[in-house]
Amino acid sequence: AQKITQTQPGMFVQEKEAVTLDCTYDTSDPSYGLFWYKQPSSGEMIFLIYQGSYDQQNATEGRYSLNFQKARKSANLVISASQLGDSAMYFCAMRVHGSSNTGKLIFGQGTTLQVKP
Amino acid sequence: KAGVTQTPRYLIKTRGQQVTLSCSPISGHRSVSWYQQTPGQGLQFLFEYFSETQRNKGNFPGRFSGRQFSNSRSEMNVSTLELGDSALYLCASSPGTIFYTGANVLTFGAGSRLTVL
Numbered sequence: 747a748q749k750i751t752q753t754q755p756g757m758f759v760q761e762k763e764a765v766t767l768d769c770t771y772d773t774s775d776p777s778y779g780l781f782w783y784k785q786p787s788s789g790e791m792i793f794l795i796y797q798g799s800y801d802q803q804n805a806t807e808g809r810y811s812l813n814f815q816k817a818r819k820s821a822n823l824v825i826s827a828s829q830l831g832d833s834a835m836y837f838c839a840m841r842v843h844g845s846s847n848t849g850k851l852i853f854g855q856g857t858t859l860q861v862k863p
Numbered sequence: 864k865a866g867v868t869q870t871p872r873y874l875i876k877t878r879g880q881q882v883t884l885s886c887s888p889i890s891g892h893r894s895v896s897w898y899q900q901t902p903g904q905g906l907q908f909l910f911e912y913f914s915e916t917q918r919n920k921g922n923f924p925g926r927f928s929g930r931q932f933s934n935s936r937s938e939m940n941v942s943t944l945e946l947g948d949s950a951l952y953l954c955a956s957s958p959g960t961i962f963y964t965g966a967n968v969l970t971f972g973a974g975s976r977l978t979v980l
Binding site: 779781783788789790791792793796798837839841848849850851852853854855856 | 894895896898905906907908911913918919921951953955957959966967968969970971972973974976
């Protein structure tokens, strides 16, 4: 079964410090994509970063990087230099490739991150 | 460019009524997906439409339906509302190419928050 697991319901981090949000996934399909989204209290899901299963290097987008360990089936999000505006819910999601599945993502339960000043 | 627009943002209905939610995708995006978000079940995929055809469907009862118009705008309908249908309904658009290439990132709208009394 395809599944995303986020084991940290809530986390705190001090402003300007780095934080790692954990995500493990389960799929038997060799071709898949992994996403991280941020959801502030307003409700809108904001795309942060993407990692394809065949990508050789870990993805990075500004202060966000994805620590992709394929053998361990983990795709942890690292946020460097945390800012107060990073306080939000963070979701890890997976898409299993296939022409019929482009709009379907499987989401984890999310991790609430609070940044302390 | 304009993002994904969902209307209405908030609505209150009573049990047994029906509701229609609207989603206008990013210009040029042909795929629209719908998700239900609740505190208990998290984010769950409802269905995806591509070029006016339902391409993928989640595990929801037939009371949940949708459609897509020729301009890619989409609507979802929930009939005979139940208390458990209270949720944030999120719409996401993507280029949705038939043959998968690249990340095909989903861009989400701000959601429609439905309360069923």
